[in-house]
Amino acid sequence: MSNWSHKLLKWYEVNKRELPWRGVKDPYKIWLSEIILQQTRVNQGWDYYNRFVEKYPTVSKLASASEHEVLKLWQGLGYYSRARNMHHAAKQIMQQHKSKFPKDYEAIRALKGVGDYTAAAITSIAYNLPYPVVDGNVLRVYSRLLGISTPIDSTEGKKKIWEAAEELLDKKNPGTYNQAVMELGALCCTPKNLNCAECPVQASCYAYAHKQTAILPIKEGKTKVKERFLNYIVIVHGNKILLHNRQKKDIWKGLHDFPCIETVKRTSPEKVMLSKEWKDIFHSNKPIIKSVSEPYTHILSHQRLNAVFIKTEVNKALKKLPENCLWVERKNIDTYAVPRLIEQYISKYF
Ligand code: SF4
Structure with missing residues (x-):
């Protein structure tokens, strides 16, 4: 030794x-x-x-x-x-x-x-x-x-x-x-x-x-951070909320969030509401817009998530649920595993 x-x-x-x-x-x-x-x-x-x-x-x-x-x-x-x-x-x-x-x-x-x-x-x-x-x-x-x-x-x-x-x-x-x-x-x-x-x-x-404590260790290069823009659609029907179970190979696999329309850049909620993805979620249903949240920023190691939550209410159930979505009782929402970003939104808006 x-x-x-x-x-x-x-x-x-x-x-x-x-x-x-x-x-x-x-x-x-x-x-x-x-x-x-x-x-x-x-x-x-x-x-x-x-x-x-x-x-x-x-x-x-x-x-x-x-x-x-x-x-x-x-x-x-x-x-x-x-x-x-x-x-x-x-x-x-x-x-x-x-x-x-x-x-x-x-x-x-x-x-x-x-x-x-x-x-x-x-x-x-x-x-x-x-x-x-x-x-x-x-x-x-x-x-x-x-x-x-x-x-x-x-x-x-x-x-x-x-x-x-x-x-x-x-x-x-x-x-x-x-x-x-x-x-x-x-x-x-x-x-x-x-x-x-x-x-x-x-x-x-x-x-x-050798007075090199500020120089060592040397690093080749910092990892590039990817910007993502998530427009979350929060759908409330009576005492139920539509949750989305993330199954794709992406961040937060297995956790729950809401149906999401991801855009390549920051997009106004009005434009999101005119998108094809919006129509694919609601079909003939006419949602009532209850609130649009302030922008949230959530930093992960290689991604910066820019999220906005558009809270809507529908009077009749959706014709067809978006993929991997499920209705959950509002009072049970805390029993679902959700990422911190979603937890922050829920604690403020529900
Ligand atoms: S703290 Fe690190 S840099 Fe400073 S003397 Fe110890 S080993 Fe060297």
Whole structure:
């Protein structure tokens, strides 16, 4: 073990944050925490982790839940494919591994939604097996510490850092070592406002010695954000509301929203009401326009959604329901899993 990794482990013992999954050795719970934390900040993930552990304390409990229930509990966390994959993987474990969480890296890596990072985290933390974890934090820490200037979002950069991480891993305590590097990235070696003064490995750090902490890591290019324009048609009939179950390969698969007319640019509600899609929804029905919402903007990792909700009322039921739509009682609307954008609209307008 190098001198600096010894210092890192000592620092970790004293400074690590107390988190609900800290010290946990149950691979199922480690898996759960890692999936939640993939695209979620610790503060937000904390509650969800506790809720999931409480409702589904074992992998068999999760496997026997319905997808609808799992999505509902996940509601608000975003990146819903994580929940669907997790549910699918729980069933995989029941069928292919006799209800026991698998123990070796390859079998864990083969579970739906589990990548190299998650498989390494589970095997090293739960079983103390020598697999290095490489996530965004780790890429940043090693790039600075070792002075690696190959872009960390390139295949070559990732490979270089992965090889370094494998070599530097403390093979006796891989789980603790992996968590210590990630904790360093979360507490000292942060993307901005670094805390080099408190960093246990400052004396060995290339970026610190060469005044390159603001330059490293280098990134090849930022992802382009796609603009989308969603004109939601909210249809009320008596005490029922028409919901749409998203089944296509797009964002929010499995969740509910409203029938939607998507346009390539911002379009006035009047124009939307003259469109062919509008006529295809209402046919001969003459909806009463109850309200047009203010514009909503909802940011996802690669998309910016610009949404407007046109609330309508119809006196007679629609002749033919748009694809994957269903009438639901207004009082039951909260039992359906919906994305946060829709939740915000519902809470204000219903
Ligand atoms: S000294 Fe600063 S840049 Fe270097 S590893 Fe520590 S926090 Fe990161």
